[in-house]
Amino acid sequence: xxxAVTRNRSFRDFLIYLYRAARAIVLGHAVTLKHLFRRPVTxxxxxxxxxxxxxxxxxxxxxxxxxxxxLKCTACMSCERACPPGIIAIERAQGEDKKTYPxxxxxxxxxxxxxxxxxxxxPFDALEMVPxxxxxxxxxxxxxxxxxxxxxxVRGPKTPWPRRKGSYLEGGWPT
Amino acid sequence: xxxxxxxLGWAVLKASLILxxxxxxxxxxxxxxxxxxxxxxxxxxxxxxxxxxxxxQSMADVFKLLSKEDVVPARVDRWMYVxxxxxxxxxxxxxxxxxxxxxxLIVQDLNIGILYVAAVTSFTMIAIVMAGWxxxxxxxxxxxxxxxxxxxxxxxxxxxxxxxxxxxxxxxSLQGIVRAQEGLWYIVVQPLGFLVFLTAxxxxxxxxxxxxxxxxxxxxxxxxxxxxxxxxxFFFLAEFSNLVAVSxxxxxxxxxxxxxxxxxxAAVKGLIPPVVWFLAKTYxxxxxxxxxxxxxxxxxxxxLLDFGWKFLLPVSLANIALTGxxxxxxxxxxxx
Ligand code: SF4
Ligand code: SF4
Numbered sequence: 037x038x039x040a041v042t043r044n045r046s047f048r049d050f051l052i053y054l055y056r057a058a059r060a061i062v063l064g065h066a067v068t069l070k071h072l073f074r075r076p077v078t079x080x081x082x083x084x085x086x087x088x089x090x091x092x093x094x095x096x097x098x099x100x101x102x103x104x105x106x107l108k109c110t111a112c113m114s115c116e117r118a119c120p121p122g123i124i125a126i127e128r129a130q131g132e133d134k135k136t137y138p139x140x141x142x143x144x145x146x147x148x149x150x151x152x153x154x155x156x157x158x159p160f161d162a163l164e165m166v167p168x169x170x171x172x173x174x175x176x177x178x179x180x181x182x183x184x185x186x187x188x189x190v191r192g193p194k195t196p197w198p199r200r201k202g203s204y205l206e207g208g209w210p211t
Numbered sequence: 212x213x214x215x216x217x218x219l220g221w222a223v224l225k226a227s228l229i230l231x232x233x234x235x236x237x238x239x240x241x242x243x244x245x246x247x248x249x250x251x252x253x254x255x256x257x258x259x260x261x262x263x264x265x266x267x268q269s270m271a272d273v274f275k276l277l278s279k280e281d282v283v284p285a286r287v288d289r290w291m292y293v294x295x296x297x298x299x300x301x302x303x304x305x306x307x308x309x310x311x312x313x314x315x316l317i318v319q320d321l322n323i324g325i326l327y328v329a330a331v332t333s334f335t336m337i338a339i340v341m342a343g344w345x346x347x348x349x350x351x352x353x354x355x356x357x358x359x360x361x362x363x364x365x366x367x368x369x370x371x372x373x374x375x376x377x378x379x380x381x382x383x384s385l386q387g388i389v390r391a392q393e394g395l396w397y398i399v400v401q402p403l404g405f406l407v408f409l410t411a412x413x414x415x416x417x418x419x420x421x422x423x424x425x426x427x428x429x430x431x432x433x434x435x436x437x438x439x440x441x442x443x444x445f446f447f448l449a450e451f452s453n454l455v456a457v458s459x460x461x462x463x464x465x466x467x468x469x470x471x472x473x474x475x476x477a478a479v480k481g482l483i484p485p486v487v488w489f490l491a492k493t494y495x496x497x498x499x500x501x502x503x504x505x506x507x508x509x510x511x512x513x514x515l516l517d518f519g520w521k522f523l524l525p526v527s528l529a530n531i532a533l534t535g536x537x538x539x540x541x542x543x544x545x546x547x
Contacts, residue, residue: 061506061507064506064507065502065503065506067506068251068502068505068506069502071250071251071252071253072247072250072251072502074250074253075253076249076250076253076254076255077253077254078253078254078255080255080258
């Protein structure tokens with residue numbers, strides 16, 4: 037029924053319809069014209085840098101305790117079990133004081149899907165997603181990050197997400 | 212030298228000039244459209260092939276196309292499959308025969324010029340149906356059928372829109388129409404005709420928002436789906452060549468062709484050669500068509516045919532009637 041009604045439009049309805057269509061078309065072109073003279077948002081990566089925010093979550097890294105200068109990880113293997121693609125490999129080692137620590141710790145970054153589940157399950161807050169994003173490698177073997185590559189100092193408590201001002205497009209974040 | 216040799220020499224020279232113009236256009240416009248589309252979408256477009264601005268991007272495309280394997284799928288209708296790219300390319304070049312680039316820069320000023328354009332461009336449809344049918348592919352047949360329905364629906368308003376300027380100028384020759392616009396461009400007295408011509412022209416070009424026959428998201432690619440390499444690039448060349456041709460014809464009919472704007476003083480008019488005016492106007496229209504393409508979404512097939520038959524056709528007929536009624540008034544005012 038509905039279709040039949042719209043088909044039998046009066047001439048006045050038709051004119052209103054025509055006006056609306058013309059208005060929409062003109063406004064649409066105004067929008068695209070405005071965008072034409074805007075600065076592109078593209079960041080030309082090797083030449084220009086993307087300034088990731090401190091709370092940007094790229095890949096999981098091992099946290100170094102700032103007080104003791106040692107890894108917080110106790111090699112409890114929770115993350116190894118929880119990782120959906122199963123790409124974390126840990127070799128547990130034991131010190132003289134019977135405390136366990138990861139002798140080796142690998143994450144296959146080529147297959148990591150950056151889900152952050154390992155970070156969530158870690159009972160010791162020993163894993164953290166870091167803002168580092170330059171992960172390119174020339175050889176597949178370099179894509180498997182070992183303990184040294186994964187260890188980072190995570191600085192201080194993270195500030196909350198800022199509302200509007202100072203987005204990375206307008207000059208970037210403090211590094 | 213015998214006369215026939217001179218004629219032959221001129222013919223070859225003119226033909227190669229036009230072919231060169233068509234090829235250069237395709238190279239330039241591919242790059243230009245990419246840049247233009249990119250900026251509309253707040254991107255930068257090609258930039259690494261040839262710094263700055265990626266001006267070698269089209270050359271890279273050419274080498275890519277040339278080095279591609281020329282696949283002829285099994286069970287295609289071989290003759291038609293091979294002929295279709297040629298059939299689509301030839302009329303795209305033939306149109307330029309009557310396009311007046313300047314007062315003396317025209318291959319042949321036919322006295323039925325605009326009729327010739329309408330006749331030659333209709334061949335495109337045959338080529339599209341050939342390609343779509345020969346490829347033995349469901350999508351390409353659907354695409355060819357759509358293209359046929361669309362071209363028939365829009366050929367009529369296109370030709371009717373042309374009648375306005377023809378009535379005002381009193382001649383079918385394109386050069387004659389340009390000369391008649393010395394005092395006033397016809398877009399001022401034929402705004403409706405211009406809009407109808409541009410809309411129907413875009414539909415003839417199968418360009419968005421009327422690109423139903425090459426709707427990538429619905430039909431994979433359209434009638435050229437099975438083509439690859441050089442054969443495919445002939446379709447591509449024809450498309451860009453037609454884009455320039457429609458803009459050039461619109462410039463000739465409505466924007467005064469190679470004439471400088473009528474309101475400029477004679478001293479200023481003499482500064483810029485006519486061919487520059489012509490090319491500037493043509494590329495301006497090309498850019499406008501690209502702008503429309505990157506703004507409006509694709510229409511549905513029923514909307515498309517509704518729009519063609521129920522809106523453009525009456526409007527173009529009304530335009531002819533209006534032109535006829537206003538003709539004595541315009542003559543009295545001394546505008547034409
Ligand atoms: S982020 Fe996800 S995929 Fe990557 S290591 Fe942690 S749990 Fe595995
Ligand atoms: S869950 Fe935490 S503490 Fe346990 S092995 Fe993984 S990183 Fe180490």
